[in-house]
Amino acid sequence: MGDALLWHRLQFAFTAVYHYVFPQLTMGLAPVLAWLRFRREEKLADFLTRIFAINFAFGVVTGLPMEFQFGTNWARFSASAGDIVGQTLAMEGMFAFFVESVFLGVLLWSKPTARQKLVAAVALWIGSWLSAFFIVDSHAFMEHPVGFARSGGKLVLADLGAVLTSFWAWVEVAHVLVAALVTGAFVLAALGAFYMLSKRHESEAKRLLGLGTTLGLVASFAVAFPTGDQQAKLVARHQEPALAAMEGRFESGSMAGITLIGQPNVPKRRLDNPIRVPGALSFLAYGTFHKNVRGLAEFPEDVWPENIELLYYSFHLMAGLGTLMIGIMGLAVLQRLRKRLERSRMLLWGLMIAFPLPYIANTAGWLTAELGRQPWVLYGLMRTRDAASPNVHSGDVLFTLIGFCGLYLLFGLVFVFLVGRQILAGPGAEEAHD
């Protein structure tokens, strides 16, 4: 295995996927915490802040390697695109990160008043969402580069305003933030269901269920429409081979269908055992049933995404789970309006065990974006294989990848232990922290 590129990619993918477990919850809970502080529901807010803080700490610890890997593992990418992505990534560090760590310090290490807690909660909300914006903006530049010029083999910044106001970036950041709210909502609902079923903290459980299901329905709907819909339309317009691969579509034609189930058979260039909704893809991507949606066969193979199978499954997993989550939350809200949610054990059980779904869907969504962009690291400008550090060999990368596997296994155990303790202690418990 002399090919260092594979290990570079695996390490980045592994550390990124692992990292994203944490910020999706902090971004999703941050506005809820601010709201609870605003409503002076301090007991519940204190409890959720403890869970938030653990997630936040793990997010910071696992986030730092992400920023550094641009330099260590992707040196050629950093050297040639740093002029542009350096700006947005450094902005994240400067504005968002500073604000967050300072105000988290206020919350955890001093004995703040209710008013200070409210200020800190709002600051953390702004900080975490700003973080998301700058990171997603950097990512959007990779998916759809704007605001740059070429100068001697390097990309140089031509217009920072264009980079910051890129339409792709705003659609993507909306999609990412709403998806994070879904995670937050499912976690709230699962906590509420857990306490309700355990017959503990019942008044808080009611509140958690109310918050979780209401936010959950609104957010899981907004993930699909308008944000997901707009995101897909952008892919259809700017990354045609990616759209074709996401749908496992090899041949062109109008009345293009959406595949519900099927297995892409890339060597034979067809989709096995397909069940399709005819015309739906043409309509969703272009607004008319008769629009031709080009299949992969129309593109040279060197611009095909490299892992069509995984891309196809990621996209379908995301979309399928998204639909399921709307269903679950729709049912829960309906039952809650009929005042039956708290007595419906089946539904409470469902809500309690459903919390991993948004985590899986979020991950699958990011995989769709990343795999769909391949073989490019900067779409149409720079290939992934030209982006890695030429001076770092496979022995080094495999060493650090194995190191991350061990470290993150340990962190995962510790995380589950810490969060589990807080959940078992429940709202109103003395903080375990001394």
Next chain:
Amino acid sequence: MVELWYALVAIAVCVYVVLDGFDLGAGALHLFVARTDAERRAVLEAIGPYWDGNEVWLLAIAGALFVAFPSVLAAAFSGMYLAMFLVLWALAFRGVSLELRGQSKNELWRALWDFVFCASSASLPVLFGLALGNLLRGFPLDPSGMVVLPLFVDFTPAPPTGLIDWYTLLVAVFALASLTLHGALFLASRTGGDLQKRCKRVATLALPVVLALWIACGAASGFVARLTLRPLAIVLLASAMAAFAAIFVMLRRERFGAAFVASSTFLASNLAGLAAASFPTLLRAVDDRASVTAYDAASSPHALGVGAVWFLFGLLAVGALFVRRYLRAT
């Protein structure tokens, strides 16, 4: 504009070392100066509100390099690949141990995380010292401006070069000693009782060690590093000497806060002096003709210009926030 960014990177490095330096030093010390659980908690409470914010200045260094000198970031980070990940892992263990220690009252549990915290805190100054030593000695840059640097080869600064040789190791030991002193002074200024007495003892013992290592590093750098003694560098060197004398005096008078400020000045003057003496070289090569200067590596004028506006704005805002927090706590 290039000069401004060179200065910004240097300032970020100075601020990072002064700020995170005290909590790293305090962490490296705390197994030795704090004996009881209450004392260890006192150490953690002294640095608890700050370490996270201090660490963010490390991101500011990386951020400034990324904006202004991306090819240097790329070459240095990938060139010191294994060391960079050791830094990241040590930072990770450090953050986690602080978070975990208080989660159980079990003695063994606390002893475990105290040890992890101490070991990770002590290893970071060593790694940063190694990196500084490498920057001064020079990297084996190839014509594409990239470098391959194993952890060690034969422990001499002559090619074939490794990250660790006697010179970089000397700088690393100096870094550990001076940050331990720095941390001891910080703790002495923020605690009381036996803990404070022990911190004072550590600081008193560390003082001659730091002085000896400082002189040794200076002499060795004369042979290994190629620095330009311009007026600014000499002024900063004089300021470092004065600051060192001030540490000595303030420590004897038990004015720990003032001694800590003097120690901060000592660290910052040293680093700023090195930056001034190295300008415009950013990434020194073993073969000096291959060295990368700030002018070679700079981003486009537009990127430097707009970057400077928001970076300076951010630096001022954050600086004001930090000053306010530190002043309020004293």
